[in-house]
Structure formats: C-alpha cells, structure tokens
Amino acid sequence: MTNKNLRYFSYLLFLIFLQFSQSSLAQTEKILSFHSNIRIDTSGLVSVTELIKVYANGDQIKRGLIRTIPLHRKDIYGTRKKMDFLVESVYKDGKTEPFFTKEENGSRSIYMGSKEVTLEPGIYEYQINYSTRGQVGFFKDYDELYWNVTGNEWAFPIEAASARIQFPVGAKAGNTACYTGPAGSKAAVCSFYNSSDGSVNFKAGQPLAPGEGFTVAAAFSSGLIKRPSFSEQLFTEYKEVAITALLLIALGGYLFFIWRRYGVDPETPTVIPSFNIPGDLSPGVLRYFNKKKSDQKGFATSIVNMAVKKVIRISKDEDGEYLLARSSGDTAQLSSEEQQIYKHLLESREKMTITSARSKDIYAARTAHENAVKLKIDFKSYFIKHSSHILKAVIATIIAFVLFMYFVAGGYPLVLLFFVPFIGAGVFCIYTGIAGLRSTYGISLFLVLFGLAFAGIPCWMLFQFVDKMETSSLVFIGTSTLMFITFIYLIKAPTIYGTSLMSEIAGFKMYLETAEQERLNLLNPPELTPQLFERFLPYAMALDVENAWGAKFEKAFDGTDYQPEWYSGESFPYRTFGAGFTRPLSRAFETATPTISSSSSGSSSGSSGSSSWSSGSSSSSGSSGGGGGGGGGGGW
Numbered sequence: 001m002t003n004k005n006l007r008y009f010s011y012l013l014f015l016i017f018l019q020f021s022q023s024s025l026a027q028t029e030k031i032l033s034f035h036s037n038i039r040i041d042t043s044g045l046v047s048v049t050e051l052i053k054v055y056a057n058g059d060q061i062k063r064g065l066i067r068t069i070p071l072h073r074k075d076i077y078g079t080r081k082k083m084d085f086l087v088e089s090v091y092k093d094g095k096t097e098p099f100f101t102k103e104e105n106g107s108r109s110i111y112m113g114s115k116e117v118t119l120e121p122g123i124y125e126y127q128i129n130y131s132t133r134g135q136v137g138f139f140k141d142y143d144e145l146y147w148n149v150t151g152n153e154w155a156f157p158i159e160a161a162s163a164r165i166q167f168p169v170g171a172k173a174g175n176t177a178c179y180t181g182p183a184g185s186k187a188a189v190c191s192f193y194n195s196s197d198g199s200v201n202f203k204a205g206q207p208l209a210p211g212e213g214f215t216v217a218a219a220f221s222s223g224l225i226k227r228p229s230f231s232e233q234l235f236t237e238y239k240e241v242a243i244t245a246l247l248l249i250a251l252g253g254y255l256f257f258i259w260r261r262y263g264v265d266p267e268t269p270t271v272i273p274s275f276n277i278p279g280d281l282s283p284g285v286l287r288y289f290n291k292k293k294s295d296q297k298g299f300a301t302s303i304v305n306m307a308v309k310k311v312i313r314i315s316k317d318e319d320g321e322y323l324l325a326r327s328s329g330d331t332a333q334l335s336s337e338e339q340q341i342y343k344h345l346l347e348s349r350e351k352m353t354i355t356s357a358r359s360k361d362i363y364a365a366r367t368a369h370e371n372a373v374k375l376k377i378d379f380k381s382y383f384i385k386h387s388s389h390i391l392k393a394v395i396a397t398i399i400a401f402v403l404f405m406y407f408v409a410g411g412y413p414l415v416l417l418f419f420v421p422f423i424g425a426g427v428f429c430i431y432t433g434i435a436g437l438r439s440t441y442g443i444s445l446f447l448v449l450f451g452l453a454f455a456g457i458p459c460w461m462l463f464q465f466v467d468k469m470e471t472s473s474l475v476f477i478g479t480s481t482l483m484f485i486t487f488i489y490l491i492k493a494p495t496i497y498g499t500s501l502m503s504e505i506a507g508f509k510m511y512l513e514t515a516e517q518e519r520l521n522l523l524n525p526p527e528l529t530p531q532l533f534e535r536f537l538p539y540a541m542a543l544d545v546e547n548a549w550g551a552k553f554e555k556a557f558d559g560t561d562y563q564p565e566w567y568s569g570e571s572f573p574y575r576t577f578g579a580g581f582t583r584p585l586s587r588a589f590e591t592a593t594p595t596i597s598s599s600s601s602g603s604s605s606g607s608s609g610s611s612s613w614s615s616g617s618s619s620s621s622g623s624s625g626g627g628g629g630g631g632g633g634g635g636w
Contacts, residue, residue, distance in 0.1 A: 029059050029635065031158040032123065034214075036149045039166045044225045046135045046145065048629070050128045057121040060155060061635030064097070064113020065126050068153065069631040071108055073135075082240060082408075083628065085132035092126050111636055135628040137615060138227050142174050142219040144615055146627030149202075152183045152213035153632025161204040161214040164195075167224075171198065174219030178202050181212050183625030190214065213632075215624045217615070240408045240472045248479050251400040255487045258389050263491040266499045273514065274507035275525055282335040283538035284373050289382070290505060290543060294370040297541065300581055302338050302369060305538035307566040309333050312346060314581070316569030322581060325351035327566065337372035341365050382498030386491045393491075397484050404476050426455020505543070512540045513548035528556045533574065534564055550575035 037049040054065060072080045090099040090112050099112045112126055113119070137144045149163045167173065178190040189205040202216045278286065283305045287298035303324070306312045310329035316322055326346050334342060344365035345352060354362075429451030433444040494502060511525065526532055533553050540549035553574060563572045615621050 027055060027057060027121075029057055029061055030055055030156045031154065033160040034150050034158050034162070036147075036163040037166070038145065038147060038163060040136065040145060040168055040220075040225075042168045042224055042226070044136050045131055045133055046628075047131045048129070051125060052128070053123065053125040054156070055123050056119050056635065058119070059635075062118055063115060063636055064092070064099075064111065064119065065124075065633060066109050066111055066636050067126075067128055067631070067633040068104075068107050068109040068151070069130075069629065070106060071103070072106055073628050083132065083134060085130050088129040088131060090126065090128055092124055094125075094127075097126070107631055109633075113636070132628070136225055138222070138225075139219075139615060141222065143222045143225055144174075144217060144219040146215075146217040146615065146622065148213060148215045148625055148627050148630035150208065150214045151629065151631035151633070152211060152625045153630075154208075154210055154213075155632070155634035157210055158204075158208040158212075158214075161208060163202045163214070163216050164199055165202075165216065165218050166197075166199045167218075167220045169224075171220040171224050173198065173200050174221070175217075176200055176219070177217045177622050178204075179215045179622055179624040179626070180204050180206070180208065181624045183213065183623075185212075185624040186622070187624065192216070213624050213630070215622070215626055217622050217627065219615075243407050244404065244472045244476050247400050247404055248476065248483075251396060251480060252483050254396050255393055255483055258392060259487060259490050262384075262386055262389050263493045265493050266496050268499055269503040271503055271506045271510065273511040273525075274504055275511055276504075276508070277539060278504035278508050279501050282337065282376075283542040284335070284337045284369065285376050286505070286539060287542035288373045289377055289501075294373060296366075297544075298373070299341075299366055299369055301538045301541045302335075302341055304541060304581065306334060306338050306341065307564075308534050308538060310566055311338075311342065312566070314567050316567075322354045323351055324354065335372075336376065337369045340368035340372045344368055382495055382501060384493050384495060386493070389491060390488060393484060393487055397480060400480060404473075408472055408476075422458040423455045426451045426453075426458070429454060508539070509543045509545060512536060512543060512552075513545040514552075528553055530556075530562060530564070534566075537577070546577070547575060550577070 032053040032055060033051070034053075035051045037051075039047045041047070050067070052065065052067070054061060056062075069085060071083055071085075073083050074080055085108070087099070087101060087110055090097045090110065092112065097112050098114050099110055102109050102111065110128060112128075135145060135147070137146060145165060147163075147165075150158060150161050173194055176192050178188060178192055179186060180189045181187040190202060191205060192200055192202045194200055200216075200218045202214075204214045208214060281289065283301035284298050287301055288294055291298070303312070304314070307314045307327075310327050311331055311334060312329075313325045313327045314322060315325065324346060331339065331342055344361055352361075429447045433447030433449075433451060533549070533556075536549065537546065540546040557574060561571070562574060
C-alpha cells in the first residue's frame with residue numbers, strides 16, 4: 001500500500017470513528033414514549049396503566065426506572081389534600097418486574113428493578129398498574145377527570161406522550177382539553193379525538209423537555225358515579241380537617257381545664273388611691289417586683305433614694321455631668337441593695353463622676369444591687385408558677401403533636417420543629433432588646449439586630465418548606481403553639497398575698513399620677529410639701545410616673561427657687577429629674593458591660609371524588625401540572 005493510499009485509509013478510519021462517537025453521544029438516556037391508559041368505573045375508582053419506553057445506558061438508569069407520584073393534590077382553594085394510590089403490578093418488557101416503594105417529601109416513589117441486577121444499555125418498556133380514588137371532580141352539570149399524565153419532574157426528556165381516558169359505561173364525553181409545558185403553562189401543543197367506544201385519546205404535539213409535562217382533562221355526564229354524602233366527605237375528603245379540629249379541641253379543652261382549676265387569679269381587691277408605700281418596699285425592690293426584672297432605672301431609683309436619705313449628694317456640673325459624693329447621712333438607714341451601691345462606688349472614694357467611673361466599678365455595683373434585690377423578693381410568696389401543671393401541658397402538647405403526625409401530617413412538621421428553637425430564641429432576643437432600648441440603647445440594639453438575624457434566617461429557610469406543607473399542618477402547629485404560649489402566660493397565678501400587694505401598688509401609683517387633686521381631697525391626702533415630693537420621688541421613678549408626680553407640685557413650687565438639700569447645680573428640674581438622671585447612668589452602664597469572648601405501596605380506599613377540585617376542561621382554570629397524578633421520576 002502506497003503512502004497516499006495509507007493516508008486515505010487513515011482518513012476513512014477517522015471519519016468512521018468520528019461518526020461512531022457522535023452516534024454514541026447522541027444516545028443519551030431519555031423516555032422514548034409515555035402512554036397512559038386511564039379507566040374510570042362507577043365507584044369512582046381510577047385505574048391507571050402507564051407504558052414508559054426508555055433508553056438506558058447506565059448513566060442514571062443502572063438497575064431500573066423510578067416513577068414518583070405525589071400523595072397530595074391542591075383543591076380549588078389552594079389547600080393541599082392528601083391522596084393515595086395502590087401499586088398493583090409492574091412489568092418490564094412484558095415480564096413481571098420486582099419493585100419496592102419509598103415515601104419521600106410528600107410523594108411515593110416506585111423503584112423498579114433489583115439491587116442485584118444491572119441493566120445492559122438498551123431500550124426497555126416498563127408497565128406500571130396502579131389505582132387511586134377521590135380524583136374525579138364533581139360539578140353542577142358534569143363530572144370530570146383532570147389528570148397530569150406524565151408529571152413535570154422527570155429527569156429525562158420525553159420524546160412522545162399520549163393518553164387515553166375510558167369513562168364509566170353509559171357516560172358521554174363533554175368538554176375536553178389538554179396542556180403542555182412547565183407547571184402552570186396554558187400552552188396546548190397537543191391534540192385529542194373521541195373514539196367510537198366513547199373514550200377520549202390525547203397526544204402531545206412535540207417532545208417534552210425535563211421539567212415539562214402533559215396534562216389532560218375530560219368532562220363526562222354526571223350521575224353515573226355516586227357522589228359522596230356529607231358524612232363520607234367529612235371522614236374521607238375532610239378527614240385531616242376533622243382530626244386536626246378534634247386534636248385542637250381536645251388540647252385546648254385540657255389546657256383550659258388546668259388553667260380554670262389551678263391558674264385563675266384570686267379576686268382582686270378594689271383599687272383605691274393609697275398614700276402609703278406598698279409593703280414598706282424600697283424603690284429598687286418595688287421596681288423589680290412591678291417589672292419582674294432588674295433594669296437600669298431600678299438602679300437609678302436606689303441612688304436617688306440614697307440621696308433623699310442624705311447619705312450621698314447628687315450634683316450636676318456645667319457640662320451636664322452628674323457627680324455622686326458622700327454626705328453626712330447614716331449608712332445604717334440604707335437598704336441592703338443601696339448599701340451594695342455605696343460599697344462599690346463611694347466607700348473607697350469621696351466622690352465620682354458617673355460617666356468617668358471605672359467600668360468594673362459601675363458593673364460591680366449594678367450586679368451587686370441586682371443580687372441584693374433578688375434576695376429580698378421571694379416570688380414564690382407572691383406568685384404560684386405551677387411547674388407541675390406546665391409539665392402536664394408540655395406532655396399533652398407533645399402527645400397531640402405525635403397523634404397529628406401519625407394520623408394526618410407525615411414528616412414535614414418535623415422540619416418545622418427543627419427551626420422552632422432558633423426562631424424562638426431570636427424572637428426572645430428581639431423582645432428583650434426592644435424592652436430595654438430606653439435604658440441600655442447599645443446593648444439593646446445589638447440584641448434586636450442579633451435576634452433579627454437569628455430568627456430571620458431560619459424563617460427564610462422555613463418559608464421554602466411552607467408550600468410543601470398541608471394547610472392542616474400549618475393550622476395545627478400555629479394554633480397549638482399559640483394555645484401553649486397563652487397557657488404559660490395565664491397559669492402563673494398570684495397568691496392572695498401577691499394579689500393584695502399588687503392592689504396596693506396600683507393604688508399607690510394611682511395617687512402618684514392623679515393630677516386632679518380634687519378627686520383625692522375626699523381621702524385626706526398628705527399635704528404637697530417638698531419633703532413629700534422628695535420622699536416619694538424614687539417610688540414615682542420606680543413606677544414610671546415621675547413626670548406626673550412632678551407635675552402635681554407645679555403650684556407648690558411655682559415662683560419658688562426650690563432646690564433639695566441633696567442636690568446642687570442648675571435649677572432643680574423637679575418635673576423631669578428622673579428621666580434626666582437615668583439616661584447618663586444608662587450610658588455609663590453600657591460602657592461598663594463586660595465583653596463576652598467567643599470561645600411501600602399504600603391503600604386505595606377513599607371517596608369516589610370531590611366537589612372541591614378545580615376544573616381542567618375549562619381553559620380559564622386548567623394548565624399543565626394541574627389536577628391529580630403528576631410527579632416525575634428518574635433512574636437508580
């Protein structure tokens with residue numbers, strides 16, 4: 001062979017190899033044809049035979065085909081309703097094929113083939129026989145089957161799709177429609193015709209890409225399929241709604257019974273204006289009891305009360321800075337929490353400016369004050385927490401949730417439970433931050449921003465699952481959570497002594513903030529003197545009515561150069577002193593806060609159909625991906 005002939009021969013081999021390679025690359029896995037025979041009988045049972053011819057080369061289809069069908073369907077209101085289907089048999093190339101099923105993400109997947117058998121590259125035809133109930137739609141003048149033949153979630157392209165619907169004996173076909181394309185598409189690149197036997201045949205007019213589907217709808221004469229009675233609808237079509245309602249009623253009834261028996265507050269005494277300090281409490285303790293927490297204003301009220309007792313002196317310089325200095329009063333008259341402030345701030349020094357104090361001293365004084373206040377208040381004497389009954393409520397809620405999951409929901413509520421602690425912690429941070437914005441702006445703003453991020457991200461992730469969850473799941477979880485939170489809030493009942501003290505506090509506050517002196521004169525209130533103003537000023541601050549308390553003395557102080565002995569500086573702002581003194585103290589505490597280091601087949605029993613399905617034979621409401629059936633598949 002000459003060199004020239006050898007060169008031609010090499011070119012020929014290269015062209016043959018190139019053609020072979022292109023032919024091999026062209027043979028990607030795909031569905032060559034998808035045909036569905038759908039039969040409806042007079043009981044409403046829908047029997048489906050799917051013939052799916054595929055080309056497999058071992059890429060995804062290694063052992064066999066997967067067909068996935070949803071276990072839910074949306075009604076005309078957009079509510080997801082549970083559906084089911086029974087897999088009767090599976091064939092491959094005319095021979096019985098082993099299969100097993102898995103329920104995943106609200107769908108049931110049919111795995112065809114065997115784990116021990118690997119398919120050779122080639123063409124295979126699978127036949128799937130299954131049946132389902134409740135798919136027929138009942139309308140005023142007709143019945144209808146609205147059916148997603150192929151589903152819109154296949155991993156492979158579908159070269160040809162067709163379907164045939166056989167009605168019950170004696171039925172006449174009515175309006176007919178078909179749709180192609182992605183879910184929601186109203187494109188109708190398809191055709192249909194009626195056969196002589198009364199069936200309707202459909203055919204897609206073009207191949208379907210992955211993510212596209214073929215949906216058909218056919219109306220037929222009503223009266224041949226028995227429509228379910230109200231009771232049948234209640235226990236089949238609305239079974240989830242009924243069970244959800246029963247569980248919520250049972251849980252709510254039990255929580256109400258516990259609250260009614262153990263958590264109802266004792267009868268509250270009539271609140272009348274009181275001129276006496278409630279329970280002989282100090283301002284700091286009164287603030288803590290009334291707010292159920294310790295804050296900067298409680299710390300400020302104790303300092304002002306120390307000044308009123310003339311143990312310390314408060315002055316304000318030209319720059320607006322507040323100065324604390326030791327005075328001549330006896331420290332023995334201080335309450336325990338006030339003694340802690342004196343010990344940490346002034347015991348070792350004559351005076352100090354609040355904003356220039358050492359951070360550790362301010363923080364130590366604030367912490368010691370809080371601890372001393374907590375030691376003086378035993379909330380068990382004033383409030384009954386009912387911890388054992390809260391535990392019963394927790395157990396009851398868990399039992400209701402387990403029953404709901406078993407009878408109604410499936411797995412998606414577990415996803416929600418995973419996010420609940422994170423969202424709850426974030427909401428708590430936001431609530432705590434907002435509550436403290438006035439007293440500790442910097443820390444509170446950080447808590448709000450942190451809470452928004454901590455709760456916002458899980459909320460965004462959870463939103464991705466909401467569309468997959470049935471309405472009954474969202475209603476049950478939201479309602480049961482709200483009931484439990486309400487129960488926790490209501491079950492903590494005050495004791496008789498606690499109710500009495502709360503009534504005294506309300507009466508004392510009424511006196512401090514009531515501007516109409518004439519209303520109080522009948523009760524012989526004390527004379528409005530500077531001594532009375534100073535004595536009750538820390539208590540007015542503790543109850544957040546210091547401005548109203550100052551306004552009561554406008555006539556008494558008007559035209560006078562009133563200045564308390566324990567205060568020096570510019571003219572004493574008796575109407576706004578409380579707020580003006582608390583703000584710089586709060587700023588000082590913000591800088592004092594220490595930094596924290598980070599270190600198988602199912603049942604086909606059910607009703608014949610539903611009157612709540614949307615119509616697919618009407619072009620205004622039908623679309624690709626609508627109706628029953630659907631899903632998709634792939635290989636394994």
